[in-house]
Every structure is written in structure tokens, then in C-alpha cells.
Amino acid sequence: MKTSNKGSAKPKTDKQTADQVSELTTNRLSVYLRSLNALEGAGVRTISSHALAEQFQLNAAQIRKDLAYFGEFGVRGVGYYVRDLKRHLRQILGLDRKLRVAIMGAGNLGLALADYPGFRQEGFEISALFDNLREKVGQQSRGGVPIHDIHDLKKIARREGIRIAVIAVPQGSAQQVLNLVVASGIKAVLNFSPGALQVPDGVKLKSVDLTVSLESLSFFLAQGETRGD
Amino acid sequence: MKTSNKGSAKPKTDKQTADQVSELTTNRLSVYLRSLNALEGAGVRTISSHALAEQFQLNAAQIRKDLAYFGEFGVRGVGYYVRDLKRHLRQILGLDRKLRVAIMGAGNLGLALADYPGFRQEGFEISALFDNLREKVGQQSRGGVPIHDIHDLKKIARREGIRIAVIAVPQGSAQQVLNLVVASGIKAVLNFSPGALQVPDGVKLKSVDLTVSLESLSFFLAQGETRGD
DNA sequence: TTTTGTGAACTAGTTCACAGCT
DNA sequence: AGCTGTGAACTAGTTCACAAAA
Numbered sequence: 350m351k352t353s354n355k356g357s358a359k360p361k362t363d364k365q366t367a368d369q370v371s372e373l374t375t376n377r378l379s380v381y382l383r384s385l386n387a388l389e390g391a392g393v394r395t396i397s398s399h400a401l402a403e404q405f406q407l408n409a410a411q412i413r414k415d416l417a418y419f420g421e422f423g424v425r426g427v428g429y430y431v432r433d434l435k436r437h438l439r440q441i442l443g444l445d446r447k448l449r450v451a452i453m454g455a456g457n458l459g460l461a462l463a464d465y466p467g468f469r470q471e472g473f474e475i476s477a478l479f480d481n482l483r484e485k486v487g488q489q490s491r492g493g494v495p496i497h498d499i500h501d502l503k504k505i506a507r508r509e510g511i512r513i514a515v516i517a518v519p520q521g522s523a524q525q526v527l528n529l530v531v532a533s534g535i536k537a538v539l540n541f542s543p544g545a546l547q548v549p550d551g552v553k554l555k556s557v558d559l560t561v562s563l564e565s566l567s568f569f570l571a572q573g574e575t576r577g578d
Numbered sequence: 579m580k581t582s583n584k585g586s587a588k589p590k591t592d593k594q595t596a597d598q599v600s601e602l603t604t605n606r607l608s609v610y611l612r613s614l615n616a617l618e619g620a621g622v623r624t625i626s627s628h629a630l631a632e633q634f635q636l637n638a639a640q641i642r643k644d645l646a647y648f649g650e651f652g653v654r655g656v657g658y659y660v661r662d663l664k665r666h667l668r669q670i671l672g673l674d675r676k677l678r679v680a681i682m683g684a685g686n687l688g689l690a691l692a693d694y695p696g697f698r699q700e701g702f703e704i705s706a707l708f709d710n711l712r713e714k715v716g717q718q719s720r721g722g723v724p725i726h727d728i729h730d731l732k733k734i735a736r737r738e739g740i741r742i743a744v745i746a747v748p749q750g751s752a753q754q755v756l757n758l759v760v761a762s763g764i765k766a767v768l769n770f771s772p773g774a775l776q777v778p779d780g781v782k783l784k785s786v787d788l789t790v791s792l793e794s795l796s797f798f799l800a801q802g803e804t805r806g807d
Numbered sequence: 808t809t810t811t812g813t814g815a816a817c818t819a820g821t822t823c824a825c826a827g828c829t
Numbered sequence: 830a831g832c833t834g835t836g837a838a839c840t841a842g843t844t845c846a847c848a849a850a851a
Contacts, residue, residue, distance in 0.1 A: 443800025571672025
């Protein structure tokens with residue numbers, strides 16, 4: 350237990366500061382949150398780390414450690430109150446407010462992502478698409494997300510308070526578009542284009558590389574065939 | 579050097595068996611391969627682990643270790659021959675043949691993925707889309723991938739030799755569709771639906787969770803705001 | 808009794824540093 | 830001289846195991 354920070358020279362918000370939490374941990378927090386939403390919907394009031402761990406293939410201590418980085422949310426002998434823990438996780442993950450997202454590239458992928466229901470959950474709002482093709486600008490996605498000229502990014506990002514950009518442009522222009530995103534003051538970017546991109550310090554880039562994912566499956570299949578011991 | 583497996587009771591293919599290679603390693607192999615393609619295109623004949631490491635933010639020893647799991651591909655004093663290493667990596671990753679892919683779900687995301695150029699590289703071929711909506715079956719994607727009835731999955735997967743499935747259906751039906759995929763004999767699955775899915779042993783499931791990715795960015799932004807020490 | 812929170816032990820992954828080959 | 834391949838050292842992440850709280 351580490352209640353009471355007497356003596357410690359950092360009052361802050363006690364925990365919450367979480368300077369050195371690994372991304373593996375925060376990713377798991379998202380997973381826990383999703384499960385808590387389901388549990389709350391099902392009317393479950395309280396859940397133990399063991400019961401939670403069972404749902405994913407995870408160790409219960411892992412879950413307790415993950416949560417302990419941010420505070421003491423559990424009750425010994427009982428577990429975690431679903432509603433409480435959910436509220437804490439939403440706050441830790443910064444989901445207790447609306448976060449506006451822009452999608453760069455109104456091609457197949459960009460348009461699909463703009464209307465993807467998973468993106469609309471938990472406080473995210475897709476506010477705008479950006480493209481450089483004259484004929485796309487002024488149109489909108491099937492779900493009604495407007496397509497703007499990429500040159501208006503800075504202006505619109507400021508006006509709409511866009512905090513996150515998603516890169517869904519072809520390989521060749523990804524770095525260039527990323528530079529525009531960074532210049533417009535956006536600090537968090539989810540990238541779907543393949544290949545290495547450079548961002549300055551203070552900007553978080555998270556990449557989803559579909560080619561790597563597919564090739565990882567290919568490797569698995571190839572192994573299965575060679576492994577004829 | 580570990581040439582000559584005298585004494586060892588496993589002649590096999592010497593290396594290549596690679597029983598315990600981490601997924602982190604194989605993911606990096608994909609990244610190296612992409613870079614080698616670019617280098618070959620640029621006419622570069624040979625590359626050192628240092629020069630490769632520089633491109634991504636990686637340690638050179640990391641690259642040498644990753645490659646060493648599968649054999650000795652380098653030449654001391656020289657580095658790696660680009661063409662040679664590329665060929666080896668393609669073989670290790672199982673990309674030295676055509677791999678056919680089916681996409682489950684002809685919604686926005688499924689259709690976008692079907693025509694995604696990144697998927698068409700390196701020997702992958704999107705052979706078919708599957709959906710359960712009467713009005714979609716018989717149509718095709720803009721790029722010409724035919725949409726079949728999901729009930730014909732087994733038949734078509736066998737006929738076309740489909741080895742990989744991509745799950746792009748709504749959350750609610752993901753597990754059900756995955757079960758059909760597994761029943762049809764497909765052993766490798768790339769999943770885009772959120773939430774935990776169960777697969778039997780011997781089937782590889784790789785999930786890309788867009789919600790988790792976005793929430794990870796949200797966490798980063800929230801930290802930046804709180805970290806006002 | 809149940810279940811948390813957490814130090815200690817363990818396991819996995821990365822980087823160092825250098826012998827040995829070209 | 831240059832660069833690989835790899836044990837040894839180190840760092841990060843996970844699991845164990847148990848005291849303390851409800």
C-alpha cells in the first residue's frame with residue numbers, strides 16, 4: 350500500500366502522473382474498459398482481477414499491476430466496482446471529453462475509416478476528411494463527414510479543435526502529409542501508410558502496418574509447412 | 579558461428595525451423611524486406627546492419643540477431659548482399675509463392691481493404707469478399723474482387739486455395755464468422771473487429787484493434803495536459 | 808474467507824562488446 | 830580496416846506468492 354504521500358516530495362495528483370507506464374499497459378487498459386462497458390450493460394456490479402483475466406488470456410496479477418500504476422481502485426475481498434473502475438479508466442485514458450479526429454486522405458480507406466462505427470465510440474468524433482483532389486473537396490462521406498482541401502487543414506484544425514489525425518494517404522505522400530499535420534499543431538497521429546515516418550519530439554505517432562500484419566500470417570503458414578519434424 | 583550441426587540430433591533444414599522466434603522479430607523482418615526492396619530499386623548492391631538500422635530507429639545488433647535466427651546471410655567486412663538477403667527474407671516469410679486472401683464482410687471497411695494496394699504487394703492476392711446480404715452477393719468491389727455468399731466460403735476457399743482470411747464484419751458477428759472461417763480450414767486470420775475472439779490451437783489470429791490504437795493516442799494527449807509539474 | 812497491492816523471482820527482449828572472418 | 834555473429838550484460842515485462850485489508 351502506498352497511501353499518504355507524506356515525506357514524498359511530489360504531491361501532484363498522487364498517481365495519475367504515471368510517468369513511466371509502458372504502452373503495453375495502456376493498451377490493456379483500453380481492453381479492460383471495453384470489457385467493463387459490457388459488464389455494466391449486463392448489470393454486473395463488481396469484478397475481480399481473476400474474472401477479468403479469464404476473459405482475455407491474461408494473468409490476474411498483470412491486471413492488478415496495470416491498474417496499480419494509477420491508483421488503488423479495488424476493494425480487498427471484493428474486487429473492483431465496475432462503474433467506478435470504468436470511470437477511472439475513462440479518465441486515465443482521457444476519454445472523459447470529446448476528442449475530435451481528422452482523417453487525411455479521402456480514398457477508399459479514408460472514407461471507410463470516417464464512417465467506421467468503432468471510431469465513434471468512447472468520445473471520439475470524426476470531424477473532417479482532407480484530400481487534395483479538387484473533385485472530392487466539398488463532398489462528404491456516406492456518413493456525412495465533410496471533405497476539405499488539405500491546404501485548409503491548419504485553419505480547420507484550429508477552428509474545430511482537432512487533436513488527432515489519421516493518415517490514410519498513399520505511401521508516397523505520407524511523410525509530406527504528416528508534415529502538414531504536425532505543422533497544424535496536431536500532436537497525435539495514427540498512421541496506416543506503410544514505411545517509416547519521422548515525427549519531431551512531442552508528437553506521438555502510432556502506426557498500423559497492414560503489410561507487416563499479413564506477412565506475419567504468411568510466416569506462420571510457412572512455418573507450419575516446414576515444421577515437418 | 580554455428581555451422582555444422584554435428585552432434586546435434588536435429589539435421590532438419592539446419593535453420594529455417596526457427597521454433598522459438600518472437601513475433602517482434604518476424605515483424606521486423608517484414609520491415610527489413612520493405613527496405614531492401616527500396617534499396618534494390620535504387621541500385622544498391624550491399625548494405626550493412628548499421629546502415630539498415632539507421633533507417634528505422636533500431637540497434638544494428640538487433641538486426642544481426644534477427645537475421646541470425648535463420649542463418650548466416652552476411653559477409654564480414656562487407657555487409658549483406660541486398661538481392662540475396664531479400665530472397666532469403668521472402669523465403670523465410672513464406673512470400674515466395676502466391677498467397678490467396680479472402681475478406682469477410684463487404685461493408686465499407688471490407689471493400690476498402692479489398693482494393694487496398696498495400697495488400698496486393700509481395701505475393702498476396704485478394705481473391706474474394708464474403709457477405710451475407712443478398713443484394714451484395716454477385717456484385718464486386720471497384721477493383722473487381724467478387725462478393726460471394728458467406729455460406730459458400732468452404733467451397734470457394736477450397737477451390738481457390740485461400741489460406742488467409744480478413745475479418746471486417748461488425749462486432750456482433752465476428753466470432754460467428756470466425757468460426758465459419760476456421761471450419762472452412764483456413765489457418766491464419768487477420769481481425770479488424772474489436773473485442774476478444776477465440777480460435778482453436780493451430781489457427782493463428784492476429785488482431786488490429788483500431789479503438790485501442792486511438793485510445794492510446796488519447797492517453798498520450800491526456801498525459802501531456804496533466805504532466806504540468 | 809476472499810481478493811487486492813506489491814516486492815521478489817523469473818522470463819523475454821535489447822544492447823554491448825569483441826573474437827573472428829573477409 | 831570493416832562488418833558479421835554471438836555470448837554476456839543489461840533492461841523491460843510478466844508471474845509468483847504472500848502480507849494486509851475488508
